[in-house]
Amino acid sequence: MEIVIGIIGLLIGAAIAWxxxxxMANSRYQKIVSDAEKDAEVIKKNKLLEAKEEVLSxxxxxxxxxxxxxxKIQNTxxxxxxxxxxxxxxxxxxxxxxxxxxxxxxxxxxxHELLDKRNQELEKMHRQQVxxxxxISGLSADEAKERLVESLKDEAKTDAQAYINEIMxxxxxxxxxxxxxxxxxxxxxxxxxxxxxxxxxxxxxDSDEVKGRxxxxxxxxxxALEAATGVEIVVDDTPEAIVLSGFDPVRxxxxxxxxxxxxxxxxxxPARIEEVVSKVKKQIEEEIVETGKRTVIDLGIHGMHxxxxxxxxxxxxxxxxxxxxxxxSRETANLCxxxxxxxxxxxxxxxRAGLLHDIGKVPDDEPELPHAVLGMKLAEKFKExxxxxxxxGSHHDETEMTSxxxxxxxxxxxxxxxxxxxxxxxxxxxxxxxxxxxxxAMSYPGVVKxxxxxxxxxxxxxxxxxxxxxxxxxxxxxxxxxxxxxxxxYPGQVKITVIRxxxxxxxxx
Numbered sequence: 001m002e003i004v005i006g007i008i009g010l011l012i013g014a015a016i017a018w019x020x021x022x023x024m025a026n027s028r029y030q031k032i033v034s035d036a037e038k039d040a041e042v043i044k045k046n047k048l049l050e051a052k053e054e055v056l057s058x059x060x061x062x063x064x065x066x067x068x069x070x071x072k073i074q075n076t077x078x079x080x081x082x083x084x085x086x087x088x089x090x091x092x093x094x095x096x097x098x099x100x101x102x103x104x105x106x107x108x109x110x111x112h113e114l115l116d117k118r119n120q121e122l123e124k125m126h127r128q129q130v131x132x133x134x135x136i137s138g139l140s141a142d143e144a145k146e147r148l149v150e151s152l153k154d155e156a157k158t159d160a161q162a163y164i165n166e167i168m169x170x171x172x173x174x175x176x177x178x179x180x181x182x183x184x185x186x187x188x189x190x191x192x193x194x195x196x197x198x199x200x201x202x203x204x205x206d207s208d209e210v211k212g213r214x215x216x217x218x219x220x221x222x223x224a225l226e227a228a229t230g231v232e233i234v235v236d237d238t239p240e241a242i243v244l245s246g247f248d249p250v251r252x253x254x255x256x257x258x259x260x261x262x263x264x265x266x267x268x269x270p271a272r273i274e275e276v277v278s279k280v281k282k283q284i285e286e287e288i289v290e291t292g293k294r295t296v297i298d299l300g301i302h303g304m305h306x307x308x309x310x311x312x313x314x315x316x317x318x319x320x321x322x323x324x325x326x327x328x329s330r331e332t333a334n335l336c337x338x339x340x341x342x343x344x345x346x347x348x349x350x351x352r353a354g355l356l357h358d359i360g361k362v363p364d365d366e367p368e369l370p371h372a373v374l375g376m377k378l379a380e381k382f383k384e385x386x387x388x389x390x391x392x393g394s395h396h397d398e399t400e401m402t403s404x405x406x407x408x409x410x411x412x413x414x415x416x417x418x419x420x421x422x423x424x425x426x427x428x429x430x431x432x433x434x435x436x437x438x439x440x441a442m443s444y445p446g447v448v449k450x451x452x453x454x455x456x457x458x459x460x461x462x463x464x465x466x467x468x469x470x471x472x473x474x475x476x477x478x479x480x481x482x483x484x485x486x487x488x489x490y491p492g493q494v495k496i497t498v499i500r501x502x503x504x505x506x507x508x509x
Contacts, residue, residue, distance in 0.1 A: 201244040201252045205263065211235050211242065213268050214259070224270035228277040229255040249317040250288075254280050288313035295326065299333055301352050305382035312355065314362045325362070328416050329355050335412035336405075345404055353391040353409050356384070360392075372396045436488060441480050441496075446472075458495040459484075465502040473498045 205211070215222045215235060222233055231246040233255070244255045257280045262268050265276075289306075292313030296304055315326035336354035337347040360375030369377075376393030387403035394401045395410040437459050438450040446467035451460040461480065463473060477498045484494055 201256050202241050205240050205242060207240065210263055214242065216268065220270060221268050221273065224273045225255065228274055229258065231255040250284060250314070253317060254284055291316050295330065299330065299351055299355060301355065308356065308359065308382050311359050311362050318362055325358060329358055331416040332357060332412045335415055336408050339408050339412060349388060350405055350408055353388045353405050354412055356388065357392050357395050357409050357413055370396065370398050372398045437484070440483060444476060444480065456494065458497065461496065461498045463498060463500050465500055468500060470500065473500050
């Protein structure tokens with residue numbers, strides 16, 4: 001019984017506890033629900049506010065875009081209106097110009113009509129005048145023309161005869177000058193104008209003992225060397241030097257190189273001399289060809305015959321008035337190319353003609369022809385073009401010029417030969433000429449000091465003011481010029497300037 005009552009008590013306690021627990025849970029649940037509803041309301045309000053703000057920002061952006069597009073549309077409309085206005089103005093101007101052109105055409109038509117009428121009137125008047133002249137003179141127009149032509153023919157014949165006489169007189173006056181030019185060219189051809197510098201080569205040796213070895217027993221070595229090279233070998237008292245004399249510079253170079261090899265080798269006898277000279281000849285020939293090829297390549301000239309190339313290389317060993325012939329030809333070629341380019345001609349052809357213009361100075365057979373004509377024949381032989389051949393042959397007026405290249409080559413040849421420093425003069429002769437000029441002027445009474453300036457082309461003579469008056473200075477200048485002409489030889493002309501001055505000097509103390 002007590003157990004049953006205990007169990008029932010437990011059950012009742014449990015039921016009471018369960019009831020109390022459920023009520024507390026329900027109240028807590030309601031509180032949670034109420035809190036959640038409050039939070040949801042707050043979140044809802046926040047979201048609504050954010051949505052409104054976003055809508056407002058989007059609306060503002062849309063309004064900005066609309067405003068920018070509206071302003072662009074307005075600008076475009078304004079530009080279109082301005083263009084329309086300018087087009088309207090141009091249209092009006094064109095209409096005005098068209099109206100003016102129509103008026104001008106009408107005026108032109110009227111002027112043409114007036115001109116036609118005046119021309120008709122002039123023709124009538126001309127016919128009337130011709131008829132009057134024919135009746136007065138008793139000649140028709142054709143007869144008058146014939147008589148006029150006959151009179152003009154007579155006048156032309158008279159003028160032509162006078163012109164021919166003038167040409168003949170001028171030719172007589174210049175005959176002496178032309179003869180001098182031919183003589184100078186002949187001297188230039190054989191290159192003997194400065195024999196001291198152009199006909200010898202000095203071979204330097206270490207000691208005078210080598211001279212005896214070169215001469216050999218009873219002179220057999222030197223005779224063999226002279227026979228093999230064709231050069232005269234002068235062994236004199238000049239210390240440590242042997243002179244090689246000969247007019248052919250190629251032979252002198254062969255002799256110089258042969259002597260160099262023989263002296264360096266030490267074996268000097270006739271058989272060895274012939275062997276060395278033979279080898280050196282081949283070397284020089286190869287060097288000549290190589291020089292010609294290098295020159296042609298440097299100048300950009302192609303397709304030239306090998307024999308012409310060899311002759312160009314041979315120019316290296318020729319000189320003209322002391323000017324190296326190869327250097328002169330290269331310089332002339334470059335000048336011709338420049339001048340042809342300036343004149344609108346073919347510079348390559350001009351350069352080719354300039355390089356070959358003196359080719360007639362280095363032939364192997366040396367025929368008795370002017371070098372320009374010989375060069376032209378060589379160029380024709382080796383298939384050069386006719387205008388180049390004519391330029392070579394006519395650069396000294398031996399043949400008639402038939403192309404524009406010919407005067408270019410002639411002028412450039414003169415420029416290269418006449419430029420300052422191109423052709424040298426022996427130093428001793430140059431100094432002697434200057435001294436002779438000064439001494440000749442000093443020989444006159446009243447001369448105080450003389451100065452030869454500008455390489456001897458001008459002579460300044462200072463005279464004493466107390467010894468010579470102004471009138472005598474002119475006389476002195478003429479006398480000095482006359483004496484220089486008769487007693488001296490000089491290139492070009494010499495200007496004589498006589499200076500007379502009075503100086504007053506005082507000192508302030």
